[in-house]
Amino acid sequence: MSKDINIVSRGTKQVGQRLLPWIFPIVLLVVWQIASSSGLLENRILPAPTAVVSAFWHLLISGELWQHVKVSAGRALLGLFIGGGLGLLLGLLNGSSRFASTLLDTTLQMIRNIPALALIPLVILWFGIDETAKLFLVAVGVFFPI
Structure with a gap:
């Protein structure tokens, strides 16, 4: 009898562990729906x-x-190719040439520390709200990780 209770207890615990991560998202959706339906949002x-x-x-x-x-998807892929290609090219150049590393690395490291979100106002001023601005932000976003 004790063994049966232990198996049931373990099964209940496993179900609880699987359901627990879903509680907050479900409650959030329900609260969101109620707030929207009642006019709060x-x-x-x-x-x-x-x-x-x-x-x-x-x-x-x-x-x-x-x-x-x-x-x-086209915009994301084009930005990936542009930013990834430039990132790969400059990364290979920095890694293979001491002169290139000395010349470029400090500047690239300074630019890398600027968050992409902080660039948005400047990008809007430079390129406007157009495809070019979106491509630039995607390219900058993938440039440094690659």
Whole structure:
């Protein structure tokens, strides 16, 4: 009998451990839905989860979602190629040449410490709100990790 209780206790504990990480996200979604439905949150600022799912489904069915995904993925890949290519090139140059390392490393390390979010106002001034600005931010974001 003790062995049966021990097995049930262990099974209950495993189920609890699997469900525990889901409690906070579910409670957060429920509170968000209630706050949106009751008017505490304006729909134009933070739409209800049901409205988000409905809009997602509508865009998916109409085919419009895939157009947006294609544009975003293209932008991300192009930024990856530009930033990754430059990062790889300068990394190889820095690693293979003492002169290049002496010349470039200090400047690159200073630029690396500037958060990409801090660059957004400057990027808007330099490039405007256009495809070039978005590509630049993606390229900067992948330049240093590569």
